[in-house]
Amino acid sequence: MTLLLNDEQRLLRDSARDFLATRSPVAALRALRDRGDERGYDPQLWHEIAELGWPAAVLPEAYGGLGVGYKGLGAVFEQIGRTLAATPLLPTVVLGGGLLAEAGSTALRDFWLPKIAAGEALFALALEEAPRHDPTQVTLRAWSEAGHWRLDGDKQFVLDGHIADRMIVVARSSGTAGQQAGLSLFLVDPATPGVQIERTSLVDSRNAARVRFSQVQLDGGALIGAPDQAFAVLDAVLDRARACIAAELLGVITEAFERTVAYLKERVQFDVRIGSFQALQHRAARLHVEIELLRSSVAAALEAMDAAGNEAAELVSVAKARASDLSEKALNEAVQMHGGVGVTDALEIGFFLKRARVLQQTFGDGSYHRDRYARLRGF
Amino acid sequence: MSGSDTFRAEVRQWLEANCPPSMRMPVKTDQDMVWGGSRITFHSADQRLWFERMRDRGWLVPGWPKAYGGGGLEPRELRILEKEMRALGCRQPQYNLGIWMLGPVLLEFGTEPQKLEHLVPMARGEVRWCQGFSEPSAGSDLASLRTAAVRDGEDFVITGQKIWTSHGDKADWMYALVRTDPQAKKQQGISFILLDMKTPGIIVRPLGLISGKSEFCEVFFDAVRVPARHVIGGVNQGWRVAKKLLEHERAAMSTLSSGAAPSFDMLTIAKSYLDAAGPVWRDRVAAALMDQQAFSLTMRRLQELMLAREDASGVSSIMKLVQTEQESAKHELLQQLMGQRALSLDSEGFTPEELAVCRFWLYTKSYTIAGGSSEIQLNIIARHVLGLPT
Numbered sequence: 220m221t222l223l224l225n226d227e228q229r230l231l232r233d234s235a236r237d238f239l240a241t242r243s244p245v246a247a248l249r250a251l252r253d254r255g256d257e258r259g260y261d262p263q264l265w266h267e268i269a270e271l272g273w274p275a276a277v278l279p280e281a282y283g284g285l286g287v288g289y290k291g292l293g294a295v296f297e298q299i300g301r302t303l304a305a306t307p308l309l310p311t312v313v314l315g316g317g318l319l320a321e322a323g324s325t326a327l328r329d330f331w332l333p334k335i336a337a338g339e340a341l342f343a344l345a346l347e348e349a350p351r352h353d354p355t356q357v358t359l360r361a362w363s364e365a366g367h368w369r370l371d372g373d374k375q376f377v378l379d380g381h382i383a384d385r386m387i388v389v390a391r392s393s394g395t396a397g398q399q400a401g402l403s404l405f406l407v408d409p410a411t412p413g414v415q416i417e418r419t420s421l422v423d424s425r426n427a428a429r430v431r432f433s434q435v436q437l438d439g440g441a442l443i444g445a446p447d448q449a450f451a452v453l454d455a456v457l458d459r460a461r462a463c464i465a466a467e468l469l470g471v472i473t474e475a476f477e478r479t480v481a482y483l484k485e486r487v488q489f490d491v492r493i494g495s496f497q498a499l500q501h502r503a504a505r506l507h508v509e510i511e512l513l514r515s516s517v518a519a520a521l522e523a524m525d526a527a528g529n530e531a532a533e534l535v536s537v538a539k540a541r542a543s544d545l546s547e548k549a550l551n552e553a554v555q556m557h558g559g560v561g562v563t564d565a566l567e568i569g570f571f572l573k574r575a576r577v578l579q580q581t582f583g584d585g586s587y588h589r590d591r592y593a594r595l596r597g598f
Numbered sequence: 599m600s601g602s603d604t605f606r607a608e609v610r611q612w613l614e615a616n617c618p619p620s621m622r623m624p625v626k627t628d629q630d631m632v633w634g635g636s637r638i639t640f641h642s643a644d645q646r647l648w649f650e651r652m653r654d655r656g657w658l659v660p661g662w663p664k665a666y667g668g669g670g671l672e673p674r675e676l677r678i679l680e681k682e683m684r685a686l687g688c689r690q691p692q693y694n695l696g697i698w699m700l701g702p703v704l705l706e707f708g709t710e711p712q713k714l715e716h717l718v719p720m721a722r723g724e725v726r727w728c729q730g731f732s733e734p735s736a737g738s739d740l741a742s743l744r745t746a747a748v749r750d751g752e753d754f755v756i757t758g759q760k761i762w763t764s765h766g767d768k769a770d771w772m773y774a775l776v777r778t779d780p781q782a783k784k785q786q787g788i789s790f791i792l793l794d795m796k797t798p799g800i801i802v803r804p805l806g807l808i809s810g811k812s813e814f815c816e817v818f819f820d821a822v823r824v825p826a827r828h829v830i831g832g833v834n835q836g837w838r839v840a841k842k843l844l845e846h847e848r849a850a851m852s853t854l855s856s857g858a859a860p861s862f863d864m865l866t867i868a869k870s871y872l873d874a875a876g877p878v879w880r881d882r883v884a885a886a887l888m889d890q891q892a893f894s895l896t897m898r899r900l901q902e903l904m905l906a907r908e909d910a911s912g913v914s915s916i917m918k919l920v921q922t923e924q925e926s927a928k929h930e931l932l933q934q935l936m937g938q939r940a941l942s943l944d945s946e947g948f949t950p951e952e953l954a955v956c957r958f959w960l961y962t963k964s965y966t967i968a969g970g971s972s973e974i975q976l977n978i979i980a981r982h983v984l985g986l987p988t
Contacts, residue, residue, distance in 0.1 A: 222899045223906060480984050495987045500980035507979055508916045515895040537888045589884035596887065598869050598880065 220526060222518040224294060228287055231276070232294035236301070238271065243304035245567045251305060252424035258382050259418075259426035260305045269338025274312045277459075279320060282332035289459060289524035293466035293517065300470020303574050305425055307341050310379040313463055315342025317456040318387050322404060322444030331385070343383035345374040345407075345430050346453075352583045354389065354453060355397050359432065361390035361405065366439055368405060370432040378581070380428025381418035383409060388432070389453060392446050399450040404443040411435055423574040458532055461539040461582045462520040468542035468578050469510075469517050475553040475571040476506055482557055499556060506549050513541050533595050540588035546575035605675055609682045616651045618644035622687040634658070634692040635726025636770050649723065652691040659697055659721045662705065666713055667721025677901065695764065696720050696727030698850040700773050703843045707790075707831035716771075716792065728795070730760040730774030730817060731840070738974050740775070741784045741837065745819060747776035747791065749826065754778070754791065756799075756822040762968065766815030767802045769795055773843075779834050790836035790843075792828040799823075809960035810943055847969045852897070852917035862955065864890070864928055871935045879935055886931050889924050896920070915983050919975040922965035933959035 224232060243264055251259065268274070276292040278284035285291070292313075299306065316335045319327055334340035349356055359372025370390055380386065386407045394401025409416055413435035416428050444452060480503055483494030493499060520538035523531035550572040554561040561568055583591070621644055625631060629641045632649055640646040652658055655669060661676045662668025671679060697720060704717055719725045736743040745758025756776055763772070772793050779787030795802070799822035805814040831839040868883045896913060903910040932955045933940045940956045942948050948956075966972045980986045 221902050222895070223902050223908070480986070483986060492987045497977070497980075500984075500986050501973070501976040503984055503986065504976040504979035507912070507984060508920060511913050511916050512889075512892040512896055512920065515899045516892045518899065519895045533891075537891050540885075540888060541892060586881065589881050589888070592888060593880055593884040596865060596884075598865070598872055598883070 220522060222515060222522060224290060228291040228294055231287055231291050232298060234271065235273070235295045235298040238267075239298050239302040239304050242267065243302055245303050245570055248303045248305055248424055248570060249567075259420070259424075260307055260379075260382070264304070265306055265338055268306060268308070273308060274316070274338050275336040277312070278316055278332055278336050282320075282328070283336040289462060289521045290518070293463055293521035296463045296466040297470035297473075297517075300467040300472075300574075301474040303423075303471070303570055307379050307382070309460060309463060310344060310383070311335060311340070311342045313460045314344040314456060315383075315385070315387060317459055318344070318404060318443065318452065321456060322449070322452045324443075327406065327443065340384045341379060341382055343377050343380045343386050343428070345377045345380065345386050345388040347376040348372070348374060352580070352587055354402070354450065354457065355399055357389050357391050357402055358396050359388070359390045361392040361403055363439075368437040368439065368441055370405060370407070370435040370437065372432055374430045374432070375419075375427070376581075377428045377430050379426060380430055381416055381426055385409070386414075386430070387443065389449065394447075401447050402449040402453065403446045404449045404453065405437060405441045406443055407432075407435070407437065407441065411437065421577055423577040424570070425574070425577065454532075457582055458535040459524050461535050461588075462517070462524050464578050464581055465513075465517045465520060465535075465538040465542040468546045468575060469513055471571050471575050471578070472513070472542075472546055472549045473510060475550055475568060475575075476503075476510060478568065479503070479553045479556050486558075502552060502556070506552060509541075509545050509549070513538075513545050516541050533592055536583075536588040536592040536595070539583055540585040540592065543579040543583075543588070544585040546579055550575045602674060602678065606678050606682065609679055610686075612655075613682055613686055613688060616648075617686060617688045618648055620644045621648040621689050621691075623689075624687065625689055630689065632692045633726060633765070633768065634694040634697075634723035635768070636724065637726070637768065638692075638723065648689070649691045653721075653723055656721065658692060658723050659701060662701065662717065662721060666705075666717035668717075674905065677905070692723050694720070694723065694726060695729060695769075696725065696771075696773075699729065699843050699846045700727055702846050703790075703839050704830065706842065707839050712827075712830065725770045726765070726768060728763050728766045728769035728772045728815075730763055730766075730772045732762040733759060734761050738971055740840070741788065743775055743777060743788065745774070745776050746780065747778050747789060747824070749778070750823075752826055753823045754789075754826055754829075756791075756793070756819045756824055758819050760817040760819075761805070761814075763802075763815045763817045765813045766795075766817045767804055768813075771795060772817070773830075775836055775840055778836075782834065785837040787834055788836040788840070789833050790830045790839040791824060792830065793822065793824045797822050797824065807961070808963065809957050812961070814964075844970060848918040848975075849914075851965070851969045852921045862928075862932060862951070862958070864932065867932055867951070867955075868935060871937070871939075874937065875935055882931060883935070886924075886928055890928070893920055893924055912983050915975075915979050918969060919972055919979075922962075922969075923972060926962040926965050929955065929959040929962045 272285050273295055275283045276285050276287050277289060280286055312335060316332060319331050331340060346354060348358060359370060359374060361368055361370050370388060386409060388405045388407050390403055390405060391401055392403040413433040415431040418426060418428050421427055483499055483503060484492060486493045516538040520534045523534045553568050554572055557568055560566050632640060632645050656664060656667060657669045660669035660671045660679055664670040701717060701720060704713055731740060733743050733745060745756065745760065747754040747756045772795055774791055774793060775788050776791055777787050778789040799820040801818040803816045805812060805816055864886060872880055900910055900913045903913060936952055936955060939948060939952045942953060943956055
């Protein structure tokens with residue numbers, strides 16, 4: 220085992236970097252935003268990404284998977300962070316594909332995984348209900364009734380919820396909010412009567428949806444995995460997503476930092492380049508230090524997703540907490556060090572700031588993950 | 599089995615057979631550490647046994663060439679030995695500044711006679727070294743040092759003062775920076791010289807610190823005669839030797855937790871004080887543990903980069919800064935977590951751990967100053983890694 224990439228993963232990273240630099244630079248996200256695009260992503264870009272095989276990266280090989288592991292996929296997410304490419308990769312592949320692969324029946328897997336690998340089906344995870352992430356707090360009710368399942372309740376912050384072909388809904392089939400036991404997963408067609416989807420556009424110009432489930436009736440086959448027992452598999456798949464988000468944040472942070480250092484080297488005030496001021500040098504050096512520590516933490520979390528050791532959850536929380544906290548500090552510094560131009564919409568730094576803030580809150584910020592880490596370490 | 603696997607198995611077998619069980623317990627007090635040198639003191643028979651067995655195998659300095667008394671291990675083998683020692687919890691058989699810092703520069707800059715004269719006894723743990731770099735007016739600006747060495751026949755005559763000399767009162771020899779050309783630009787008039795601490799004219803005085811007694815000393819030189827053959831790397835060429843040595847010092851200070859000071863297990867202590875401290879402190883303890891984990895993962899990544907012969911400069915540049923700041927912050931946290939309990943250095947009515955935490959809270963303040971202060975480390979990162987202009 221190693222924290223470094225192997226040749227195959229390195230090749231994937233390099234090809235992702237080159238592809239995204241030409242096909243989806245930050246300007247592409249700006250264009251999506253400016254034209255008020257309904258979907259919030261570019262289907263043509265997604266089609267090309269599918270041809271490159273990214274959606275298949277971590278799927279089982281029987282379903283067309285590439286076997287480059289989460290270290291490989293994480294390297295792709297880091298590059299996505301560098302150009303802010305808007306893709307359905309996380310909700311569809313990591314969450315949807317992950318939950319189906321881990322908990323779905325053979326029939327479900329055989330039907331959906333090849334479509335996911337080919338980029339032909341989009342998924343979303345309907346999990347969040349409260350202002351802050353905590354999967355144990357789910358209250359959306361599920362109960363069985365004459366051979367059917369019924370769902371009732373509201374979800375928010377459903378990433379790509381407005382474009383998904385299928386949703387996986389986390390519901391409470393027993394117990395009360397705060398308990399791990401009593402959660403179940405359901406596969407829901409958004410066209411089912413009683414499902415109401417409202418798109419919300421977020422500060423990062425990406426999309427999430429609010430979804431209302433009003434006495435929605437599902438057939439018995441909609442249940443994924445065992446009833447009441449979904450927490451363990453949900454949290455394990457969320458950990459993969461958290462590790463990938465930490466990798467994306469690493470890319471966001473690194474790109475913004477490199478642009479900032481370049482600016483410090485060229486911007487002249489008081490007849491000298493401002494990068495010669497020690498006050499700025501030390502702040503930049505501190506960011507470099509934190510980025511190096513984050514890079515190791517992210518690599519270890521991704522490695523743990525591939526190795527599935529018993530420290531995996533701890534390592535993910537370390538990576539997601541550090542990535543979330545550093546993204547706040549590093550992006551605020553990037554704006555501040557750019558001075559006035561830093562708060563203009565013309566400069567791209569603002570896009571990185573906004574994206575980082577959404578990713579910070581996605582599946583747990585620093586405070587959430589320190590709390591989780593403390594529990595895992597027994598205090 | 600690959601060559602590495604065979605070597606790993608041999609090493610493990612040898613360590614299992616030769617490292618006494620009591621030498622596999624964590625270092626808790628000064629008595630658990632053996633400092634090499636002419637006045638070497640063992641506090642137990644096992645300490646002596648472990649020291650002698652490692653010495654006879656050349657493993658006090660496993661990575662040095664056999665010709666100079668070392669173990670002749672390749673870098674890959676060295677890493678295996680270190681890893682196996684960590685896995686078994688083996689203590690360092692001895693501590694010696696010479697081995698960590700002087701040895702590597704002697705191997706690089708020393709003449710053959712100099713290497714034979716100094717490396718061989720060092721490899722046997724017979725000479726204890728101290729470092730004479732800092733002066734009262736030459737701290738972070740080390741190159742402004744003024745201790746003068748004037749040529750007189752076959753000797754240099756040294757007059758001046760050094761400060762912050764760790765273990766100066768216990769060392770056999772000193773490696774020092776002296777000014778041999780007062781007219782030259784400051785970096786260019788400096789020589790790197792070795793001197794016997796028994797030479798007449800040397801006075802050593804221990805320094806009291808905020809944490810109480812310390813290993814730091816002041817050293818005064820009054821017309822001390824040192825043979826000119828002890829200059830390393832050429833007269834007035836000492837700065838480049840020193841710069842290299844400081845790199846080794848930074849590297850040594852990057853691994854403080856592996857032995858130079860007693861190390862408290864934060865989690866164990868935290869658990870017994872957290873109930874009285876509340877949720878804010880739980881969050882802070884979790885953050886500090888995450889910091890430690892991120893550091894050790896970075897240490898692992900650094901080693902992997904070096905083994906893969908990839909560029910590791912951006913990573914290695916941060917290690918001294920991070921390790922010393924984390925050690926300092928860790929003791930800051932423990933001291934405050936203990937509340938009213940860690941407010942005494944020496945009184946009755948406190949546990950040994952509480953007294954020790956108070957002492958080390960104060961002592962670790964020196965970590966971020968010694969060996970190039972944190973500010974100097976940030977300068978280095980800004981200029982040499984980020985390439986920011988001067």
